[in-house]
Amino acid sequence: MASTSVSRVVPASPHEVWTLIGGFDALPDWLPYIPKSTALEGGRVRRLTNPDGDVITERLVGFNEAERHYSYAIIEAPFPVDGYVSTLRVHTVPGHDDIAEVQWSGRFDPKGATEQEVVDLFTGIYADGLDALHRTLAT
Template sequence: MTTAHHALTAQASDPAIDTACRLLRLPTMRARAADTIARAEREGLSYAGFLAELLMAECEDRDRRRAERRIRAAHFPREKSLREFDHTARSYSYAIEQAPFPVTGYLSTLSVHPVPGRAAAARVEWSGSFTPVGVSDADAEELFHGIYTDGLAALLKTTQGWRG
Protein backbone atom coordinates (compact mmCIF):
# COMPACT_ATOMS: atom_id res chain seq x y z
CA MET A 1 0.00 0.00 0.00
CA THR A 2 1.40 3.36 -0.99
CA THR A 3 0.70 6.50 0.95
CA ALA A 4 0.45 9.73 -1.00
CA HIS A 5 2.29 12.70 0.44
CA HIS A 6 1.00 16.11 -0.50
CA ALA A 7 3.36 19.02 -0.28
CA LEU A 8 0.81 21.78 0.18
CA THR A 9 1.65 25.41 0.71
CA ALA A 10 0.08 27.20 3.66
CA GLN A 11 -2.25 28.95 1.23
CA ALA A 12 -3.36 25.64 -0.35
CA SER A 13 -3.73 23.93 3.04
CA ASP A 14 -6.80 25.90 4.11
CA PRO A 15 -9.07 24.81 1.24
CA ALA A 16 -7.67 21.26 1.43
CA ILE A 17 -8.51 21.05 5.15
CA ASP A 18 -11.97 22.48 4.49
CA THR A 19 -12.66 19.98 1.69
CA ALA A 20 -11.31 16.99 3.64
CA CYS A 21 -13.35 17.90 6.72
CA ARG A 22 -16.50 18.16 4.59
CA LEU A 23 -15.85 14.80 2.92
CA LEU A 24 -15.08 13.10 6.24
CA ARG A 25 -18.00 14.84 7.96
CA LEU A 26 -15.91 16.56 10.62
CA PRO A 27 -17.80 19.84 11.14
CA THR A 28 -16.15 20.81 14.41
CA MET A 29 -12.64 20.24 13.11
CA ARG A 30 -13.55 22.25 10.01
CA ALA A 31 -14.92 25.12 12.09
CA ARG A 32 -12.00 25.17 14.55
CA ALA A 33 -9.09 24.36 12.24
CA ALA A 34 -7.99 27.94 11.50
CA ASP A 35 -8.11 29.06 15.15
CA THR A 36 -6.36 25.89 16.34
CA ILE A 37 -3.64 26.29 13.68
CA ALA A 38 -3.08 29.90 14.75
CA ARG A 39 -2.94 28.90 18.42
CA ALA A 40 -0.58 26.00 17.67
CA GLU A 41 1.78 28.36 15.84
CA ARG A 42 1.58 30.96 18.64
CA GLU A 43 2.07 28.47 21.48
CA GLY A 44 4.46 26.10 19.72
CA LEU A 45 2.06 23.16 19.99
CA SER A 46 3.46 19.87 18.69
CA TYR A 47 1.87 18.17 15.69
CA ALA A 48 0.47 15.50 17.99
CA GLY A 49 -0.84 18.14 20.40
CA PHE A 50 -2.46 20.06 17.54
CA LEU A 51 -4.11 16.93 16.18
CA ALA A 52 -5.25 15.87 19.65
CA GLU A 53 -6.86 19.31 20.21
CA LEU A 54 -8.89 19.03 17.02
CA LEU A 55 -9.86 15.39 17.55
CA MET A 56 -10.94 15.97 21.15
CA ALA A 57 -13.02 18.98 20.10
CA GLU A 58 -14.73 16.86 17.44
CA CYS A 59 -15.42 14.06 19.93
CA GLU A 60 -16.82 16.44 22.56
CA ASP A 61 -19.02 18.20 20.02
CA ARG A 62 -20.31 14.89 18.67
CA ASP A 63 -21.18 13.80 22.23
CA ARG A 64 -23.06 17.07 22.77
CA ARG A 65 -24.95 16.77 19.46
CA ARG A 66 -25.76 13.10 20.16
CA ALA A 67 -27.24 14.03 23.54
CA GLU A 68 -29.29 16.82 21.93
CA ARG A 69 -30.61 14.39 19.28
CA ARG A 70 -31.58 11.86 21.94
CA ILE A 71 -33.40 14.48 23.97
CA ARG A 72 -35.31 15.63 20.87
CA ALA A 73 -36.07 12.02 19.87
CA ALA A 74 -37.44 11.28 23.35
CA HIS A 75 -40.19 13.87 22.74
CA PHE A 76 -40.12 15.06 26.33
CA PRO A 77 -43.26 17.06 27.01
CA ARG A 78 -41.51 20.34 27.83
CA GLU A 79 -38.20 22.11 28.06
CA LYS A 80 -37.40 23.68 31.42
CA SER A 81 -34.63 25.95 32.56
CA LEU A 82 -33.57 26.62 36.12
CA ARG A 83 -33.87 30.33 36.78
CA GLU A 84 -33.01 30.60 40.46
CA PHE A 85 -31.80 28.28 43.20
CA ASP A 86 -31.54 29.34 46.83
CA HIS A 87 -30.26 26.57 49.07
CA THR A 88 -30.66 28.65 52.24
CA ALA A 89 -34.27 29.56 51.47
CA ARG A 90 -34.95 26.02 50.22
CA SER A 91 -36.48 27.23 46.99
CA TYR A 92 -35.94 27.20 43.26
CA SER A 93 -37.64 28.73 40.27
CA TYR A 94 -37.83 27.37 36.75
CA ALA A 95 -39.29 28.44 33.43
CA ILE A 96 -40.90 26.25 30.82
CA GLU A 97 -39.58 27.41 27.46
CA GLN A 98 -41.58 25.02 25.27
CA ALA A 99 -44.63 23.17 26.46
CA PRO A 100 -47.80 21.53 25.22
CA PHE A 101 -49.70 23.90 27.52
CA PRO A 102 -51.81 26.78 26.23
CA VAL A 103 -49.69 29.41 28.03
CA THR A 104 -46.62 31.57 27.53
CA GLY A 105 -44.19 33.10 30.01
CA TYR A 106 -44.52 30.22 32.47
CA LEU A 107 -42.42 30.68 35.62
CA SER A 108 -42.81 28.44 38.64
CA THR A 109 -41.33 28.40 42.14
CA LEU A 110 -41.11 25.54 44.59
CA SER A 111 -40.18 26.19 48.20
CA VAL A 112 -39.96 24.04 51.29
CA HIS A 113 -40.82 25.46 54.73
CA PRO A 114 -40.40 23.89 58.17
CA VAL A 115 -43.56 23.07 60.12
CA PRO A 116 -43.31 24.60 63.61
CA GLY A 117 -43.21 21.93 66.32
CA ARG A 118 -42.77 19.06 63.82
CA ALA A 119 -39.07 18.46 63.10
CA ALA A 120 -39.73 15.66 60.60
CA ALA A 121 -42.38 17.59 58.65
CA ALA A 122 -42.25 20.22 55.93
CA ARG A 123 -44.71 22.29 53.95
CA VAL A 124 -44.09 22.52 50.19
CA GLU A 125 -45.40 25.44 48.19
CA TRP A 126 -45.55 25.30 44.40
CA SER A 127 -46.75 28.37 42.55
CA GLY A 128 -46.55 29.69 39.04
CA SER A 129 -47.29 32.61 36.80
CA PHE A 130 -48.17 32.52 33.10
CA THR A 131 -50.20 34.15 30.35
CA PRO A 132 -53.01 31.99 28.93
CA VAL A 133 -53.13 31.64 25.14
CA GLY A 134 -56.41 30.60 23.52
CA VAL A 135 -58.01 29.57 26.82
CA SER A 136 -59.57 31.46 29.71
CA ASP A 137 -57.57 32.33 32.82
CA ALA A 138 -59.79 29.93 34.77
CA ASP A 139 -59.10 27.03 32.36
CA ALA A 140 -55.33 27.61 32.51
CA GLU A 141 -55.42 27.88 36.30
CA GLU A 142 -57.43 24.66 36.52
CA LEU A 143 -54.89 22.87 34.31
CA PHE A 144 -51.94 23.92 36.46
CA HIS A 145 -53.83 23.31 39.70
CA GLY A 146 -54.22 19.68 38.57
CA ILE A 147 -50.54 19.44 37.61
CA TYR A 148 -49.44 20.91 40.96
CA THR A 149 -51.83 18.68 42.93
CA ASP A 150 -50.62 15.53 41.13
CA GLY A 151 -46.98 16.58 41.48
CA LEU A 152 -47.27 17.28 45.20
CA ALA A 153 -49.10 13.96 45.73
CA ALA A 154 -46.26 12.15 43.93
CA LEU A 155 -43.71 14.00 46.08
CA LEU A 156 -45.58 13.00 49.23
CA LYS A 157 -45.71 9.36 48.13
CA THR A 158 -41.98 9.40 47.31
CA THR A 159 -41.01 10.90 50.67
CA GLN A 160 -43.29 8.86 52.93
CA GLY A 161 -41.16 6.90 55.32
CA TRP A 162 -38.15 9.23 55.04
CA ARG A 163 -36.77 10.45 58.31
CA GLY A 164 -34.72 13.65 58.52
Protein backbone atom coordinates (compact mmCIF):
# COMPACT_ATOMS: atom_id res chain seq x y z
CA MET A 1 0.00 0.00 0.00
CA ALA A 2 1.32 3.44 -0.95
CA SER A 3 0.82 6.65 1.00
CA THR A 4 1.51 10.36 0.99
CA SER A 5 0.98 13.29 3.32
CA VAL A 6 1.17 17.08 2.93
CA SER A 7 1.00 19.73 5.68
CA ARG A 8 0.66 23.50 5.57
CA VAL A 9 0.55 26.16 8.25
CA VAL A 10 -2.41 28.44 7.55
CA PRO A 11 -3.23 31.94 8.86
CA ALA A 12 -6.22 31.18 11.11
CA SER A 13 -6.91 29.56 14.45
CA PRO A 14 -7.57 25.82 14.55
CA HIS A 15 -11.22 26.58 15.43
CA GLU A 16 -11.61 28.91 12.41
CA VAL A 17 -9.96 26.40 10.09
CA TRP A 18 -12.11 23.52 11.33
CA THR A 19 -15.24 25.65 11.01
CA LEU A 20 -14.39 26.11 7.32
CA ILE A 21 -13.16 22.64 6.39
CA GLY A 22 -14.65 20.33 9.02
CA GLY A 23 -17.96 19.77 7.29
CA PHE A 24 -17.73 16.70 5.06
CA ASP A 25 -19.69 18.54 2.36
CA ALA A 26 -17.61 21.77 2.62
CA LEU A 27 -14.96 21.27 -0.08
CA PRO A 28 -16.49 23.84 -2.50
CA ASP A 29 -16.08 26.48 0.24
CA TRP A 30 -12.29 26.39 -0.07
CA LEU A 31 -11.19 24.03 -2.85
CA PRO A 32 -11.58 25.51 -6.38
CA TYR A 33 -10.97 22.06 -7.92
CA ILE A 34 -14.32 20.96 -6.45
CA PRO A 35 -16.99 23.53 -7.34
CA LYS A 36 -19.90 21.20 -6.49
CA SER A 37 -20.62 18.76 -3.68
CA THR A 38 -23.89 16.93 -3.10
CA ALA A 39 -24.51 15.31 0.27
CA LEU A 40 -26.10 11.84 0.15
CA GLU A 41 -27.11 9.25 2.73
CA GLY A 42 -27.66 11.81 5.47
CA GLY A 43 -24.30 13.48 4.84
CA ARG A 44 -22.23 10.28 5.11
CA VAL A 45 -21.55 10.26 1.34
CA ARG A 46 -20.58 13.15 -0.89
CA ARG A 47 -20.74 13.29 -4.67
CA LEU A 48 -18.16 15.77 -5.92
CA THR A 49 -17.93 17.24 -9.39
CA ASN A 50 -14.72 18.79 -10.70
CA PRO A 51 -14.54 21.53 -13.37
CA ASP A 52 -14.19 18.89 -16.12
CA GLY A 53 -17.45 17.25 -15.03
CA ASP A 54 -15.76 14.17 -13.54
CA VAL A 55 -17.62 12.69 -10.57
CA ILE A 56 -15.88 11.56 -7.39
CA THR A 57 -18.00 9.77 -4.78
CA GLU A 58 -16.61 9.44 -1.25
CA ARG A 59 -17.88 7.91 2.00
CA LEU A 60 -17.13 9.33 5.44
CA VAL A 61 -15.45 6.55 7.44
CA GLY A 62 -14.33 8.47 10.53
CA PHE A 63 -15.08 11.81 12.15
CA ASN A 64 -13.81 13.39 15.35
CA GLU A 65 -15.07 16.90 16.12
CA ALA A 66 -13.00 17.30 19.31
CA GLU A 67 -9.74 16.29 17.62
CA ARG A 68 -10.65 18.08 14.36
CA HIS A 69 -10.24 15.39 11.76
CA TYR A 70 -12.22 13.19 9.41
CA SER A 71 -11.39 10.27 7.14
CA TYR A 72 -13.07 9.18 3.93
CA ALA A 73 -12.84 6.44 1.35
CA ILE A 74 -13.29 6.75 -2.39
CA ILE A 75 -16.25 4.80 -3.72
CA GLU A 76 -15.96 5.97 -7.34
CA ALA A 77 -13.41 8.23 -9.03
CA PRO A 78 -11.33 8.59 -12.19
CA PHE A 79 -8.14 7.89 -10.20
CA PRO A 80 -5.88 4.84 -10.74
CA VAL A 81 -6.26 3.46 -7.19
CA ASP A 82 -8.05 0.89 -5.08
CA GLY A 83 -8.55 0.97 -1.33
CA TYR A 84 -8.12 4.74 -1.07
CA VAL A 85 -8.60 6.21 2.42
CA SER A 86 -7.67 9.79 3.23
CA THR A 87 -7.65 11.95 6.36
CA LEU A 88 -7.93 15.72 6.69
CA ARG A 89 -6.72 16.95 10.09
CA VAL A 90 -6.29 20.34 11.81
CA HIS A 91 -3.50 20.63 14.38
CA THR A 92 -2.81 23.36 16.90
CA VAL A 93 0.59 25.05 16.73
CA PRO A 94 1.93 25.28 20.30
CA GLY A 95 2.27 28.86 21.46
CA HIS A 96 0.27 30.28 18.54
CA ASP A 97 -3.48 30.81 18.73
CA ASP A 98 -3.72 32.55 15.34
CA ILE A 99 -2.35 29.83 13.07
CA ALA A 100 -3.00 26.13 12.51
CA GLU A 101 -1.33 23.26 10.73
CA VAL A 102 -3.50 21.30 8.32
CA GLN A 103 -2.46 17.82 7.26
CA TRP A 104 -3.98 15.92 4.35
CA SER A 105 -2.85 12.34 4.00
CA GLY A 106 -3.89 9.24 2.14
CA ARG A 107 -3.11 5.60 1.57
CA PHE A 108 -4.04 3.55 -1.48
CA ASP A 109 -3.11 0.72 -3.80
CA PRO A 110 -2.07 1.78 -7.31
CA LYS A 111 -4.17 0.32 -10.11
CA GLY A 112 -2.99 0.69 -13.69
CA ALA A 113 -0.22 3.12 -12.72
CA THR A 114 3.08 2.93 -10.86
CA GLU A 115 3.24 3.60 -7.15
CA GLN A 116 5.31 6.74 -7.78
CA GLU A 117 2.83 8.08 -10.33
CA VAL A 118 -0.05 7.70 -7.88
CA VAL A 119 1.94 9.12 -4.95
CA ASP A 120 2.87 12.12 -7.11
CA LEU A 121 -0.77 12.55 -8.19
CA PHE A 122 -2.15 12.71 -4.66
CA THR A 123 0.80 14.68 -3.27
CA GLY A 124 0.02 17.30 -5.92
CA ILE A 125 -3.73 17.25 -5.20
CA TYR A 126 -3.14 17.65 -1.44
CA ALA A 127 -0.51 20.39 -1.89
CA ASP A 128 -2.67 22.35 -4.35
CA GLY A 129 -5.67 21.95 -2.05
CA LEU A 130 -3.82 23.19 1.02
CA ASP A 131 -2.39 26.10 -0.98
CA ALA A 132 -5.97 27.01 -1.96
CA LEU A 133 -7.03 26.74 1.69
CA HIS A 134 -4.20 29.11 2.66
CA ARG A 135 -5.30 31.63 0.02
CA THR A 136 -8.93 31.41 1.20
CA LEU A 137 -7.95 32.03 4.81
CA ALA A 138 -5.52 34.84 3.94
CA THR A 139 -8.23 36.98 2.34
